[in-house]
Structures are given as C-alpha cells and as structure tokens.
Amino acid sequence: MRSTVADEHVLSSLRDEDLALRAHRDFDAFAELYRRHLCPVYRFVRSQVPGDAAAEDVTAQVFFKALSSAASFRAEGSYQSWLYRIAHNSISSWRSSRDKGFLVLDEVPESVDPEPSPVVVAIAQEESSLVRETVEQLPPAQREVVALRYLEDFSIEEIAGITRRTRGAVRILLHRARSRLRKDFEGKELA
Amino acid sequence: MTGAVEQAVISTWAYSPRPAFSAELLDALRRAAGLRLLPPAAPGHERWVLAGSIAGVATAASAAVYGFVKLNRKGSAA
Numbered sequence: 084m085r086s087t088v089a090d091e092h093v094l095s096s097l098r099d100e101d102l103a104l105r106a107h108r109d110f111d112a113f114a115e116l117y118r119r120h121l122c123p124v125y126r127f128v129r130s131q132v133p134g135d136a137a138a139e140d141v142t143a144q145v146f147f148k149a150l151s152s153a154a155s156f157r158a159e160g161s162y163q164s165w166l167y168r169i170a171h172n173s174i175s176s177w178r179s180s181r182d183k184g185f186l187v188l189d190e191v192p193e194s195v196d197p198e199p200s201p202v203v204v205a206i207a208q209e210e211s212s213l214v215r216e217t218v219e220q221l222p223p224a225q226r227e228v229v230a231l232r233y234l235e236d237f238s239i240e241e242i243a244g245i246t247r248r249t250r251g252a253v254r255i256l257l258h259r260a261r262s263r264l265r266k267d268f269e270g271k272e273l274a
Numbered sequence: 275m276t277g278a279v280e281q282a283v284i285s286t287w288a289y290s291p292r293p294a295f296s297a298e299l300l301d302a303l304r305r306a307a308g309l310r311l312l313p314p315a316a317p318g319h320e321r322w323v324l325a326g327s328i329a330g331v332a333t334a335a336s337a338a339v340y341g342f343v344k345l346n347r348k349g350s351a352a
Contacts, residue, residue: 110307114300121296129289142291143299143340150303218286233283264283 091115099162107153116162117146123235124170130230131174131223144173160244167231167245178223217267225260228253302340 094102094115106113124145129138148169156165221229224246231237231245239257243250 110304113303113307117300117303121299122290125291126287126289130287135292138289139291139295139344140341143302146299146303147306150307215286218283229283230287233280234287268282
C-alpha cells in the first residue's frame with residue numbers, strides 16, 4: 084500500500100525512534116528511516132571496505148538486517164546507534180569472510196578500459212593522493228573509530244556502544260589514529 | 275588532530291551511493307517486507323512461528339535475488 088502525501092508529511096516529522104517503533108509493521112516508516120540513513124551508512128561502510136561494489140553489498144546487508152530485526156529495536160538507545168551497530172557487525176563479518184579466503188566477488192578485478200577517460204585518470208590521481216593513502220593505511224579498528232567520530236560525529240560513549248568496546252579502549256584507538264595521522268601529515272607537510 | 279587534517283579525513287571519505295542503488299535497494303526491501311506481511315493462516319502460537327519463518331525466508335530470498343540481479347548486471351556490463 085502506498086502512503087499518501089499527508090502520511091509522508093507525518094512520517095517525516097517523526098523522530099527516528101518513533102519511526103523505528105513502527106517500522107516492523109509499517110514499511111513506510113522503515114522507508115523514511117532508510118531515506119534518512121542510507122547516505123551516511125553507505126559513506127561509513129565505504130570508508131571501511133575497499134570498492135563501491137563491496138560497499139553496496141554490505142550496505143544492503145545492513146538494511147535487510149535492520150528490516151528483519153526491526154521488532155527488536157528498543158527505544159532506550161538511539162536508532163542511529165542501533166543501526167551503526169548492525170553496520171559494525173556487517174563490516175566485521177565481511178572482513179572475517181575475506182580473511183578466511185572466501186571468494187569475495189567484489190574483489191575480482193573488473194575489466195579495465197584500455198584507454199581510460201580523463202575523468203578516470205583524475206579519479207585515479209585523486210585516489211593516489213597522500214591524504215587518502217595515509218588515511219586508508221590506518222588499521223581497521225582505528226579507521227572505524229576515526230570514521231565514527233569525525234565522519235558521523237558520534238560521541239566516545241556512542242562509539243563504545245556501537246563497537247562493543249570500553250570508552251577507554253575507544254579513546255586509545257582514537258589517540259593512536261590521531262598521532263599516526265598527525266605524524267604522517269606533518270611529515271608530508273600537509274598539516 | 276588539527277582542523278585541516280580532520281577536514282582532509284572527511285573529504286577523503288566523502289562517498290555517496292549511486293542514485294540507482296538507493297532505489298534498487300529500497301525496492302528489494304519493500305518486496306521483502308511485502309512477503310513478510312502475508313497474513314499467516316495457522317492460529318495461535320503456531321501462526322507467529324509461521325510468520326517468523328516466512329519473514330526469515332522472505333528476507334533471505336530477497337537478499338539472494340538482489341545479489342543475483344546485481345551479479346547479472348555486472349556480468350552483462352563486462
């Protein structure tokens with residue numbers, strides 16, 4: 084059943100948590116949550132996995148899990164933290180499958196255009212920039228907390244909840260990541 | 275971390291999904307939800323077990339169909 088414009092207006096005015104409590108019996112409520120969170124969740128996932136195709140697969144998993152377990156959401160915490168905990172678990176599973184040597188289709192190299200367009204060349208140049216190189220060389224746990232803190236603006240406490248770590252452990256990971264980035268950037272005279 | 279470096283981190287990860295991806299995934303999710311909402315026939319406790327089973331199978335099937343369609347598209351584009 085399609086929602087009316089009036090329904091959509093009501094849904095768009097609701098808080099995430101109110102929508103989440105309806106999401107298991109009202110797909111339009113879930114769709115509103117999806118519209119609000121797809122871009123940031125994709126951006127976070129893409130910052131953690133190499134390649135757009137892998138990011139799409141993991142993002143799809145996140146929202147299928149969010150839909151299938153919508154009834155388990157409790158309003159004690161924020162919906163955003165709950166969703167990112169699903170994203171954290173999905174990324175961990177993806178890494179685990181990759182590390183066990185399972186075939187990950189997204190890592191199969193796609194055919195290469197023998198004469199790349201100027202746009203492709205420009206993207207390749209950007210991707211080889213020192214900044215990208217340095218950030219992407221952070222260990223996965225550090226990269227994850229940096230993304231949650233600076234990209235998604237979560238507090239230390241929220242990051243601890245999402246990643247199932249203590250606040251102290253999150254602070255240490257952030258400190259190490261900052262030190263490493265600062266050192267690398269200053270060494271390359273970018274800071 | 276300095277503000278400049280923080281900005282560099284943010285711009286490095288300024289990714290956004292393909293516009294088509296957003297619509298494709300929402301459509302797949304809608305289909306999964308539609309299957310789950312089929313009224314269960316069995317009464318009492320069993321109907322919830324059945325509903326849960328249908329939901330699980332529907333979600334898994336939709337995810338599989340989504341992956342299959344994606345693979346086909348990737349294959350035909352290559």
